[in-house]
Amino acid sequence: MGLRDGDGWVDCDCGFRHWGRFGAAGLLLLRRDTPQPQVLLQLRAEWTHGGGTWALPGGAKDSHEDSVTAALREAHEEMGIEVTALTVKHVFSDNHGPWSYDTIIAHSMNDAGAHIANPESTATKWSSIEEVETLNLHPGLKQSWVALKPLTISSLEN
Numbered sequence: 380m381g382l383r384d385g386d387g388w389v390d391c392d393c394g395f396r397h398w399g400r401f402g403a404a405g406l407l408l409l410r411r412d413t414p415q416p417q418v419l420l421q422l423r424a425e426w427t428h429g430g431g432t433w434a435l436p437g438g439a440k441d442s443h444e445d446s447v448t449a450a451l452r453e454a455h456e457e458m459g460i461e462v463t464a465l466t467v468k469h470v471f472s473d474n475h476g477p478w479s480y481d482t483i484i485a486h487s488m489n490d491a492g493a494h495i496a497n498p499e500s501t502a503t504k505w506s507s508i509e510e511v512e513t514l515n516l517h518p519g520l521k522q523s524w525v526a527l528k529p530l531t532i533s534s535l536e537n
């Protein structure tokens with residue numbers, strides 16, 4: 380555990396406030412040992428920002444972290460994800476200028492140990508790629524899924 384200095388809001392040029400003084404990062408984990416590849420989602424606890432919606436594990440980056448480090452740390456803290464089970468395939472950056480959200484697309488050949496590991500989530504779910512957009516998604520994921528979906532599909536080809 381290092382210094383955690385990323386917690387805080389950023390007033391963004393887009394008119395919204397975002398969480399993470401140095402930006403934020405999340406993990407889009409695709410499990411490939413199932414008949415259809417499946418995306419790991421967490422149901423955010425009601426008391427959290429965007430509570431009651433499905434989201435990717437993730438959170439604020441610290442000043443000393445790159446996006447992959449931050450996303451994998453958050454995924455471990457929130458969902459017990461075993462980093463050694465993952466192969467990182469792609470990084471998608473949703474760059475707003477003063478703030479950005481980087482989504483790390485990674486694959487695993489098992490469940491990577493996913494479970495509810497802290498109070499920020501109340502359920503976990505493996506969803507087919509096609510099912511994701513039918514769920515009540517966190518607004519941030521709903522917006523970025525348009526770009527993430529084709530990248531997730533193409534990550535299966537390499």
Ligand SMILES: [Zn+2]
Pocket residue numbers: 391392393394395397475478
């Ligand atoms: Zn913004």
